[in-house]
Amino acid sequence: MLHGRERECALIARLLDGARERRSAVLVVRGEAGIGKSALLGYAAARADGMRVLRGGGVESESELPYAAAHQLLRPVADRLAAIPAGQAAALRAAFGLGEPVEGDRFLVSVAVLSLLSEAAEERPLLCLVDDAHWLDGGSADALAFVARRLEAEGVVLLFAARDEEPGPPSRTGTGPPTARALHPPAGPPLAGTGVPRPLAGLPELRLGGLDAGAAQALLAERTSVSLAPEVAALLVTSTAGNPLGLLELPGSLSAEQLAGTRPLPERLPVGEVVEQVFLARVRRLGAPAQTLLLIAAAEDSGDVGLVLRAARTLALAPDALDEAEHAGLVRVDGGALTFRHPLVRSAVYRGATFLQRQAVEQALAAVLADEDADRRAWHLAAAATGPDETVAGELEASAERATRRGGHASAASALHRAADLTGHPEPRARRLTLAAETAWLAGQPDRARTLLDEAATRTAEPRLRARGEHVRGAIEGLCGRPDLAYAMLVAGAELVSPPNPAAATPASGAGGPADRAMGHDPSTGVAPGREPGEAPGPDPGEVAGVPSGREAAQAARMLIEAGRLAFTAADLPRLAEAGRRLAGLPPVEEAVTAGGKLMIGLAALLEGDAERAATLLREGRALAKDSADPQSLTMAAGAAMFVGEDMTALDLFTTAAVRARTAGAVSALPLVLAPLGALQMWTGRFAAARATATEGLRLALDTRQDNIAAHHRAVLAWIAAVQGRAEECRTEADAALSRAIGQRLGPPAGIASWALALLDLGEGRTGEAFDRLTALADAAPGEGHPIVKIFAAADLVEVAVRADRPDRAATALDLLRRWAGPARSAWADALVSRCRGLVENADDHFTEALSSHAQAGRPFDTARTALLFGEALRRRRRRAESRRHLRAAREIFERLDAAPWAALARVELQATGETARKRDPSTSADLTPQESQIARMVSEGGTNREIAAYLFLSPRTVDYHLHKVFVKLGLSSRAELVRLALERPGLLDGEH
Template identity: 35%
Template sequence: MGRRDECAILDRLVDAVRSGESRALVIRGEPGVGKTALLEYLANRADFRVARTAGVQAEMELAYAGLHQLCSPMLNRLDDLPGPQRSALCTALGMAEGPPPDRFLVGLAVLNLLAVVAADRPLLCLVDDQQWLDSASGQVLAFVARRLGAEAVGLVFAARAPSDAVAGIPALVLRGLRGPDAHALLNSALSAPLDPRVHDQIVSETRGNPLALLEVPRGLSADELAGGFGLPGAVRFSAEIEEIYRSRIASLPDQTQRLLLLAAAEPTGDSGLMWRAARQLGIGPEAAAPAIEAELSTFATRVKFRHPLVRSAAYGSASLQDRQQVHRVLAAATDAELDPDRRAWHRANAASGPDENIAAELERSADRAQARGGIAAAAAFLERAATLSADASQRGERALAAASVKVQAGAFDGALDLLAMAETEHLTDLQHAKGDLVRAQIAFATSHGSDAAPLLLKAAKQLQSTEPTLARDTYISAMLAAMFAGRLAVGANVVDVARAAQAAPSAPGPRQLPDLLLHWLTIHYTDGYLAGRPAQRELLTALDAEPSPDEQLIWLLLASGATNYAWDDDRFEVVTSRHVELTRNRGALSDIPLALSSRATALMFFGDLAGVEAVVDELRAAHDATGSSLAPYAPLGLAAMRGDHETAIPLIEATVAEVTARGEGNGLTFAWWAEAILHNGSGDYRRAFHAADRAVRFPPELISANWSLVELVEAAARSGATDRAAAAVAELSELTTASGTDWALGLEARSRALVSDGAGAEELYRESIERLTRTRARTELARAHLLYGEWLRRERRRTAARTELRTSHRMFEGMGMNGFAQRARRELTASGDSTQESVRTAEDRRLTAQEAQVARLARDGLSNSEIGARLFISARTVQYHLSKVFTRLGITSRSQLDQVLLTGSAT
């Protein structure tokens, strides 16, 4: 009644889904405003498949409970999903054992499951009371809603105050009914005419809320309805409505009230379980009749309340003793084998004080929840276990464990509260260390800035005497944090961490990859690059072995840095590829931005800017899907390499401000390196010199200071700062000579040529080209040809100059390094060359950004499922985009994409 405009919106949603499109919508409004009624309208309007789930406040701690309810009827299509997605979803829903699945991989699995089901017949998914969904289900369904494309799926949430998970999804805000409609609905609830003044007052005070219009008259006496003085001055909805329900419940027989309490305490609505528990309380089926007659609930296959406020009133109006009793009988009636976690939760709510047995059971439930990827549920179980622990030491240990899991779930405020709880106990030194580690993890997770390194260092020192392996891993984390903090470090810089790690006892057993990694880092930062070369070589050799199944992603991130420090292009290719592959295979999609950024760095130096662009596209999708806040290293490097001043300059300025604010010194170095590349490419050497000179002033960061030495040599030599150029060459040569690779020695030769004259310079240029030709470093090779060509032109050897300049121009054009290509073109013109600017195929001018992403990945041989996994969309949406790509580019198959798109692999 009175929802014509809203129904029209929902009609359009149904029509869109029926025609093969997808839609997501959030219906929001206060309790009783009619959200569920509109969901029912949608269900009746849709002449296709409808799936439902609903959040239940008492069930918020049970991981994936809401998702299981929605997906259960579709699980016969699991075999249609890609293997990793199928495994992740089965593990999340407790159907199989396996490593804890990443929630974004579970989300991708659900997205594709809905798409598979909708391929047969359009699908409408309705989610009521979204604000009460368990955290895991809420995150997954919000992820799905944002990634819907062309699957013929509608996903509609209804919520009082939607959680942050669905922020940004289109919303339909429901308000109270207006004038005539509100009066008509109120009249439908009356059994006799109502005094007009009272009628108007009820409509006004309820603000047209439909539930209030129906329920308030039931709570008024005959005198009040006739216009007496007893009418409340204001209706405090929803507290007023809940109080009406409390009164109606209180008027029921005692056995009926206890039955409603029992049903309210068991949120699944499992009538079999409820009646088993009811028999233990001596409650028979006849107790249900008064509740049904009062229109408060129904008792069929499932128990349903008229409104969540009825459940709330039934539970809230009972005494603590009565609530504990019903939880006790529900625990006894719950199968310990089939549903141990719900049984543990009921036992916890039945406990009247500390109970070590229940606390231990909750701890086991936390382990099971974590194994399913239910991080938030695990934290809730551990938190409750801590409060029920009789022993102070156990209470502190469980609170620390709960805090650690809260960090994984991103609930940093809750983690800090649990740390405060733990610290009220008499903690052991080891427990204090674990608490410091959690604080450090919070600092590093919230920012790659200067706060984390001192906290991680403190934790590592405390752990080294009792937990050497954990201490080693914490030192590695501290090293990474200090390298990120770089020149902005406060309290502990990378040298401080390295010295402390060097003095710490070694982890037991034979040295593994992390031991070799930490050994190299400590020597590198305490004694310098040359002293660390033997340890670096040992580490690089270890990287050639088969990867270990327990290889951690942080190790590969730092190992890729080691390969780059060594100018070892083959291993740089292998390790960055392995990092991305391992991240994907493990479903660690929340870690994918860091892995992709590392991979993008390799592709930049290898000249595969089309591949970098694909990585940047994937990074944007990952950032959108996971909420990652990693600084834009890859987009910044790409814009600089391309010579795109309009994009690069604002991005450099924003990055400098962002990383300075949080103390991420490495971000400053990277931004200034990118600025130096940008200006060297356009021939603005004074600006390039200024940027590179700032970048090289603090080498102990990740690696970008070393890259900047190369830029500094060129910029200083070309802007007349010959002494600074010579000093930079000497500094660079110390590193490159120790490395001894063709990449390193090629850069050294090119740099020495810039500060040399005559035959010596020419010999060095030729050596540089010869060495770099044997490497993957195509950008450096093209620049060597350019510099040699420029030198030859200044030596008035124009014919030879044109050969080198044409080679560099062709390479830069092919890689998309437009700034350097224009510089080469200017030199060609000055040398008397009449080469015209080539016209590159610019598919992105004809395709949308996502179409271009899909096209590039399809060109590189990825299947629809693989493309969907990369871009966080369904395989069906991939096919939809490909069909549009084929039409726009005038082709008919994937095999033709290579002919119309720019060359270069995706990753």
């Protein structure tokens, strides 16, 4: 047991015991330098009986090398790669530089790390120790954080140790710039006041403080060979604030008289500085050759003794200099590995050197790495540079290209940024800054990307490069910021690479294209529209004077399509029309772009209220895009189908888009695909499926920092919670969605969340409140609601307006619904129009027509609502026998959908007819969590655990864990029984039981 760490050790022991029972756990151990984080990880390793221990960690010199820490951690289990899905294995090999580059989402590597750890844990539980997490490279930090948030039942314990404060730049007693490492910290900016990389934010934490007086004195007594005067021991404890490393190292720097208490101790300093200065004093006692050799090792702290000695020879240092450093206890050499006694030794050595001393060793290291490791060589040369150097800048850019091919976008961004710093001429510097911004965005670092774009914009007037920057800026703003600003950025960027827009152009002839995934929807695939990483934005060979090439026109089209999508989201008809006019002025491009143009112009017609023309254009666009291999094109086609009432076509296309995104491992693309899929599943009564979709989409949106898309998923969850009577959940999710949506002018999530709160009121009998909310939704300004949501919610407004005796509002809402439903030619839309006419005109034949249309429509919740209203109307006219038939049907559907408030309303109406309403026989499928219902549905469709795990970005053991819970809740004992149950009761696992 460690002195003073009984509580912490007990916690670690519990985590290890849980892993032996296949319960995974994650913990980030935080604290200042020397506080005992590594000792606690060592304690865990010593107590990991029966477990396999994997070790890795951040290394400052490797913090710009993609996936360096992940490779170090996973190297011992690399033999298991053949057991994980082939696409994942290929991505991981490429990330580690062991295979050919693989195109795909950066999160595919993260999924592969999860799969590999899960596979390795099949043999025995795993303990993964990641020390010095504050120095993790960006790719490793992202991957390990992704894994940490998905570990459940694998039997894996993942422990991180991270310093509270990230080390600052080294002190400079000479001239020249600080090192590249200081300029560009790893893994994105750390959390404020900590050294914890941002990807690890929100994980369970254990904060280590100093030892109390008793534990500190016990440690001193155990580890100090000389006798300390009691007052000296007390002063050491006070001056170090109980920091264990300070307690152990300070006595060695004091004289015998000071230890005996006959001479005063040094004044108290912050502990990190104390310990570092103690180590630096020990270094200064060595000869000059040993000090220089230590500086070489500090500059290249990969631990490769051979590399250090080769660099030493270029500086005419004898090998015995290493012996002196080792005998002083400052480094250890074991085989070919050199390690510092403590990371603060390395820090003290490097900070204590002058710039010219550091420059000399960086150049020596670069010289011996010339033919061995081009990426390390580039960074050493950059650290030694004192001003613009195109040769070094070129090597860094080449390093960035290699990192990008491996999926290491964060590392590529750092290399390109440093390359820009070393570029003397403004235009090439601006190009590299723009490339750095693109890769930072792909790495999930939007703030860093914005800063780089701001700097690039001050250094170039070249139209194509500025357009490229505006495309990135608009993409970031659209997903993470204000869509109205994003629209302006995208249109401005498109104008830079577009010909003058002919005044006679009409939107109907426009051409366009699906928004580029990298720049519009997916911050983790692709780098720039039509460009490869590092490619100069020079003229297209086919360009003629003053006319954009096909590549430039396609880029402009993508930006305009994306701008149009944002304008539609905000229900901003003038801007949508403007994007359409600009799109119409572009030269023709590929057919997929034409499909995008038709879809966008169709949406403009929908906002204008021309439902007939909108339906025609949307159907034409859907037909052109439905066979696309691109998930975003399929999503656009599915949206078009949804907006014209083609539920089944839309569901099929949305599902296909999601499958293709999953197959490609495009984790970042999924939230945008899942958002409309969840909404449509919700509106078609597939409540369990919708809840699972929105729950997964929300988690992925938060993982990938797509806050605007997260608001949409929260709104869907609020709507489902309202219908199923989970009032607190509804209000919580709706408030969160509205907080984001109103501020950013996100019409659809704002409208759905407001509608959800109205449904909650209506289901609980608060008709007046529901009328007020739905009226406000109908009157909402663009961005506070949305025309599509207003149309879909119109039937509810008709109902509450009739109850509130507001025929004017009922007539207006019915007219809106009828004008859209006619061109849509959808059975469910016709059913709602007939229902509303039955309410307004109090006419049975309209209710009968509605139920007839519902029978073909496949929207059970709407069917039950109509049956409830018809039954209520019949009861009021004392036609009780007829009324009961419809009320029973309504109650049964509501109960199958777990729509508890609505089932209660149906039972009250039945009781009013004189029938004693039976108590509901609850279905245990209602107890399934969203993830359990998702897994159960996939098992019922024949999916294996491994297939489901790959599809949902989970581990097979976690899938098995949830499947066991499904069996228990449903009273089943095998997969065969689950398949049989799903066949006997179709829709059960979608919430239609």
